[in-house]
Structure formats: structure tokens, C-alpha cells
Amino acid sequence: MALIDTGIGLLDSQLPEERIGHELVKITGYRFDENQTAVRQIERLGLNPGQVADCIISHLDNDHIGGLADFPHATVHVGREEYENYMSGNPRYLKIPLQHNPAIKTYGTSDRLWFGFEARKVVTALDIEILLIPLPGHTLGHCGVAIKNGDRWLFYVADAYYLREELSDMDHPVHELAEIRADDNKMRMDTVEKIRKLMQAHPEIEIFGYHDIREFEQYNSK
16 A cells, blocks of 8 residues: 555654644644544554555655654655755754654656656556656645546645645735745745646646645545
8 A cells, every 4th residue: 555645643643742842733733633644544444554565755844744653664755855855954844753764765857747747756566657746845845746547647736735726816815824834935836837737738637735625625525
């Protein structure tokens, strides 16, 4: 099995002050619910979390990788620029999520294109085509993940936008938060524009992000 990002983990839910810190919890507005962690959701599906062999990671902010410790034997797949940014000492990142020393596979620049985007093929044991798609700005190595689903594509854009409304309303208040959290806001805005154009040109691609509650409810009901 493979996961695309892990979300907040069990230990984060149980020990938020120790693992995340009071200030970051307050700033981000974390909501801790052990039942919503990936490992618990997998268990409710009747599956074995120990069979998660690969975690494909959009970027290394804690709310996307806090659950990695729940899958200690899984290989972490991440863009090379993102891992280098993480190792550079950028203060946005917490070190605790990788303290269990997982196997890490990084993916550098590729000549392959996917609907005009650079594409980096993720190597797993699964018979599924999975691509890391660089969408920089939120972090310098931030990537989306494109997944071939039969004859269709799913495109998870992670934190390229917080709310889908950002794509149609350039004055939406959430842009201010996104700008504050961006490593490079110009790159972020360029990424938003590229996603907007992709949606217009290819409505057959199913595109969704990480934080939009309406998108979450849409997929959670399926």
C-alpha cells in the first residue's frame, strides 16, 4: 500500500505540546482527533497499516508528515529540492517527524512532461503510475502528486492553494495567509495560475488540495 502525505500522526494527537509545540499549534489551529489519523482510518477499512510500504510526500511541513512515525518501515518519496530545503535548517520545518530515520528516496529534475508540467516518476512496487509534479512557492520544493486511475488522472495539489476559491478570486482573504506561509510568494502565484489554466484546458483531470473543507467533504462521502 502507499499513502499520499500522512497528515497528523497518532503521537501528534497524543503529545501535541512535545512534538509540535504550543506556538505552532496555536498559529495553525490544529485540531487533534486520533480517529482521523491515517493509521486509524486504514484500520477502519479493515487493512493492515503495517503493509504501507511507501509514503509519497508533497512537502515536509509537519501537518503533512506528522504521521510518518506511524508507518516506520515505509519509504518516504519526496522532491529533491524539498528535502534539501528541509535539511538546510529552514525554521518552518520540524525535525521530529523524521527522527525514526526512514528510508528516503528523492526525485530530481526530469525532462518528462505531464500536461505541460515537469513530471518525476515515483518508483514503488505498485502497478500504478504516480508522478511528483513540482508546484513550488508554498515551499521551495513543494510538489503535487498525479495518479493514473484507469483512463483518468487524479491530481492532488497539496498546499498549492488552501481554498479552491483562490483560483477564481484573487482578492480572497486567504491569499494573505498563503503569502505569509510561502517560501516564495511569486512562485506560489505562478503555480496558482498554472493550476487555473490546467483546470480550464483539461476539465477531465480531477484536481483537489489538502485544506479545503468542501473538497474534503466531497471525497469523504465517497
